[in-house]
Amino acid sequence: MTDDRTMRESRAVDDDSADGTAESECDESAPAEWPVTLSGVTESVVTTLGPNGLWNAAALGLRAGDPVTARTWGNTRTRRNFHRRGEAYVQFVDDPVDFADAALSIVEREEPILESASAWSRVSVERVESGTDGGTDWETWTLTPLESKTVSQRVPTIDRGFGAVIEATVAASRLSVADFDETELRDQLAYCASVVDRAGGPREREALERVREHSKW
Numbered sequence: 001m002t003d004d005r006t007m008r009e010s011r012a013v014d015d016d017s018a019d020g021t022a023e024s025e026c027d028e029s030a031p032a033e034w035p036v037t038l039s040g041v042t043e044s045v046v047t048t049l050g051p052n053g054l055w056n057a058a059a060l061g062l063r064a065g066d067p068v069t070a071r072t073w074g075n076t077r078t079r080r081n082f083h084r085r086g087e088a089y090v091q092f093v094d095d096p097v098d099f100a101d102a103a104l105s106i107v108e109r110e111e112p113i114l115e116s117a118s119a120w121s122r123v124s125v126e127r128v129e130s131g132t133d134g135g136t137d138w139e140t141w142t143l144t145p146l147e148s149k150t151v152s153q154r155v156p157t158i159d160r161g162f163g164a165v166i167e168a169t170v171a172a173s174r175l176s177v178a179d180f181d182e183t184e185l186r187d188q189l190a191y192c193a194s195v196v197d198r199a200g201g202p203r204e205r206e207a208l209e210r211v212r213e214h215s216k217w
Contacts, residue, residue, distance in 0.1 A: 032145040035119035036092055038064040043166055045102045046070075047112045048081030048088045055112045056081060059103035059169065060090065067142040069128070074136050077106075082125045082141060090143065091117040094154075096165040096200075096207035103169040104214035118154065122147040134179035161200020165207045168192035172215035189217055 036042075046060040056077040063069045072079040082088065093099060095116035101107050113120055122145070129140040171188040174180040189211075196208045211217060 032121065032148045034068070034121055034145050035148040035150045038062055038068060040064060042092075043099070045091045045093050045099060045114060045117075046078060046088050047091065047109070047114070048078055049085055049112070050077060050081055050108070051084070052108075054108040054110060055089075057098075057102040057107040057109065057114065059099065062090065062143065067144060069140055069142055071138055071140050073138050079139060082127070082139075086126070087122060087124050087146070088143075089113060089120055089122050091120040093117050094162075096162050096204050097210060100165055100169055100207040100210040100214070104173060104211060113151075118152050119150045120148070121145040134177070136177075159200070159204070160198075161196045161204035164192040164195035164200065165204055165211065168196075168208060168211045172211050172217050175216045186217070 040063075042062045042064065044060050044062055045057055047055040047057050050056050058076065058078045060070050060078070063071075072082065078088075089112040091114055093114055093116040095114075098114055098116045123143040124146055125141045125143055127139050127141050131138055168189055171185045171192065175182060175185055193208060196204050200208070
């Protein structure tokens, strides 16, 4: 998996321009705890407030550590809103359609919290590193919880279809990136589709169709 991913971060530059270093609007209160235990790279959906007053939803990989970090790729709404606002809502969702939409399309909402979020954290973000990889600029951010809430508690289940949808969003987002082999990516997508067909449910199948709609697959 990737750190935040080449995902929607590798798409064409969005239409509103960056202002770079706007002041943070973060709460200065003491940090809260994450509502879940993080390990490896945990997939999440992050919402950030844009200059149009709407919350933009995007996929974000959270790399476990002290502090937790994430990486943005390219000049995306997430990156620009991180700079403008200095905070965001990180959400842990269990709906593959919501995840696919956030990963590969522009999703803007009036409210920051998705209905499918089982838990969320309002976090402050701070850029700590930047660089370029394959012609794409990236930035690494620390994420510090300021407020957290568990919305619902469920008995966890393992669904290979959901995992295949996540992998499909990664492969689909890279189809237009020159550094990746398109034939290999399409082979990966075909395999992901076969897993969803065998092991996924109706929402996973719908999510896979969203991946097709939102990408060059």
